[in-house]
Amino acid sequence: MKKNAFYAQSGGVTSVINATAAALILESKKHKSKIDKVYAGKNGILGALNEELIDTSKESISAIKSLRSRPGGVFGSCRVKLKSLKENKKEYERLVEVFKAHNIGYFFYNGGNDSADTAFKVSQISKKLGYPINCIAIPKTVDNDLAVTDCCPGFGSAAKYIATSTLEASLDVASMSETSTKVFILEVMGRHAGWMAASSALARKDKNDPPHIILMPEVVFNQRKFLTKIKDTVKKYGYCVIVASEGVKNTKGKFLAESNTKDAFGHTQLGGVAPYLSSLINKKLKLKNHWAVSDYLQRSARHVASKTDLLHAEAVGIYAVRYAVKGMNGVMPVIVRNKKKNYSWKIEPAPLSKIANVEKKIPKSFITKDGFNINSKAINYLRPLIIGEVFPEFEEGIPKLSNLKLLLVPKRLKKWSA
């Protein structure tokens, strides 16, 4: 009953998704009677459709271990969501065909909501197609928006990056504010959920410390209140630090970043919440301001990853294998927070039906009344997730990377076309 396993990375990558991959591959080696080889999809699920399977058994153990400190998705990820069986039966038939051809009995899908949905569908459909597969979805997303799990691997490290950057940039602005920049805006990711923006609050030691304003997609943007709050903050502290989620919307339900504004030269202001807010502050308050957009930097900043997050990322990889070899199907290893004073956690299986396509936003009970901040309940939830440092090894002044062979398994089937 020895079968191969297929592992794929899906959607936006994180600074610790490769740590999940490494943990999964190494754990698989402990279950030799059930799992033969682990094949990784080249560019995620596309690797299965295109029969481009990377044979991880060809990599040295040290190369696999080095993935623990390599950000990005080493096997390639993709933004492709499988349609329903009705809409595109061919795709599922192809997946099963490839799995059959390569004796694959385990499917590990490492991603977010969409990936949980895909894994759920494959878990149901493979049986119908006469080739049952053990499908396990593994959580990963900097957005922290998966249901059931207490938090999502990848988020804690992004949160630590954001808290650290907010702290550092705030010290910079504070030093300059007397004669120069009064307002600093940091734009972070989070299209629908404001977890990343909220994590900037972890930069505070005292409740009056920056950031002074946090804009989350869960709260409709109120321009008047926002400008008043800036004015009051600058008056009180001499400067104002704002952390804004890319997904903040106005009263009409439109993303601020999509609103068309023009600068002093009549040029249309280009994309981004931060430049939008900067322009607004210039126009309405005439306060000198600076802005930063961290974009991919925040989700790939392995150099300042959270140890707690890294341990979560490894644990879900390990438990995915354990669940699979136990014969579980259509589940996700989720992180469960123990109800004790000091933070501790464990991994448990949760059914994908409860996770697929559900989005977990910041609850209202975490947000302050004025909508510009999070409360101590939220801080208590967030703080443990950024605790601990796991600096990568540096070489020649930059993080050290090991080379992987990334050898493809010889193809056995005809070329696929969708």
Place this chain on the structure above:
Amino acid sequence: MKKNAFYAQSGGVTSVINATAAALILESKKHKSKIDKVYAGKNGILGALNEELIDTSKESISAIKSLRSRPGGVFGSCRVKLKSLKENKKEYERLVEVFKAHNIGYFFYNGGNDSADTAFKVSQISKKLGYPINCIAIPKTVDNDLAVTDCCPGFGSAAKYIATSTLEASLDVASMSETSTKVFILEVMGRHAGWMAASSALARKDKNDPPHIILMPEVVFNQRKFLTKIKDTVKKYGYCVIVASEGVKNTKGKFLAESNTKDAFGHTQLGGVAPYLSSLINKKLKLKNHWAVSDYLQRSARHVASKTDLLHAEAVGIYAVRYAVKGMNGVMPVIVRNKKKNYSWKIEPAPLSKIANVEKKIPKSFITKDGFNINSKAINYLRPLIIGEVFPEFEEGIPKLSNLKLLLVPKRLKKWSA
């Protein structure tokens, strides 16, 4: 002959300027026969004009030592440039009046070109006004554009941040490029000199590694060549990483991203090359792209500071004191690279007349023929500056900060108004 010293931070701060301050304060304590107390200007030179002198002798040694890992300017910095004696004699008279009132015989000015100019003027004028002061300018600037010195404290750490971030973000883009983002743009600081953009090349281990295109202010932007280079790069590698200096100009000598605001020195405030290029790529190449603007994050990222840079920052603080107590005036301790195979360096005094208002750009001999890259000569110059890690202590998941008292010396003079 025991005198007090005045120390001020000037212009944009760095992640290691406080390390210079700490080294200077601690070194002063070794010269008790010459230096009594070190007063730090609250908000730079404004502290002298306003007679707001922070008494650093009131701080504990451990608080002073903690500055080694605190980014920003702990005493406050400012963007104020003194005019010439002709234009504003009153300002200089006030400085000398404050220095006299507080028995200040040493003036340490920690900044860039403008600050070297101010220190130079004060060194000349104080004599004329009958109260000679030992003026020492101390180098500091992430721009790395000071003359004479081999490099500038602050730059190496910004360079390490940029190289690390470019490496990490490139791994992210590479994983996603098959189905998503093809082009990533990172905007970095550097108004007239492209040292920071150039340092992104340190992310490479192999010459074909990202970044694929570096835009420096030293090279006039050629839109046609730029777009062709992107197309070719995406064809060859599947994605393209661009690092652009904020100060890139077009053929008409205009900044690609001009803003309508000017700072206190009359410099145009920049920001927005990345969104400009993004829009261009959308329009002309229709390639999905992402962009980041690191702004203050790059110059305050103490969490990933360069050890070499930190040692430079401390050394110039120490030598400033040594030069002052030797009676030197109108000099700057500069970093001199020894002409040996393995990197080593020493500190030497250089006359401010050779440094004030001179800007050191990237020499043509460092830039590749196509203008989009730097060569091995440049890499050999840059690499040693980012070597070594000095991670700060973390507490509760974020860099640990110590509290300082920042007590002001009682005023002895009437209020100043310019």
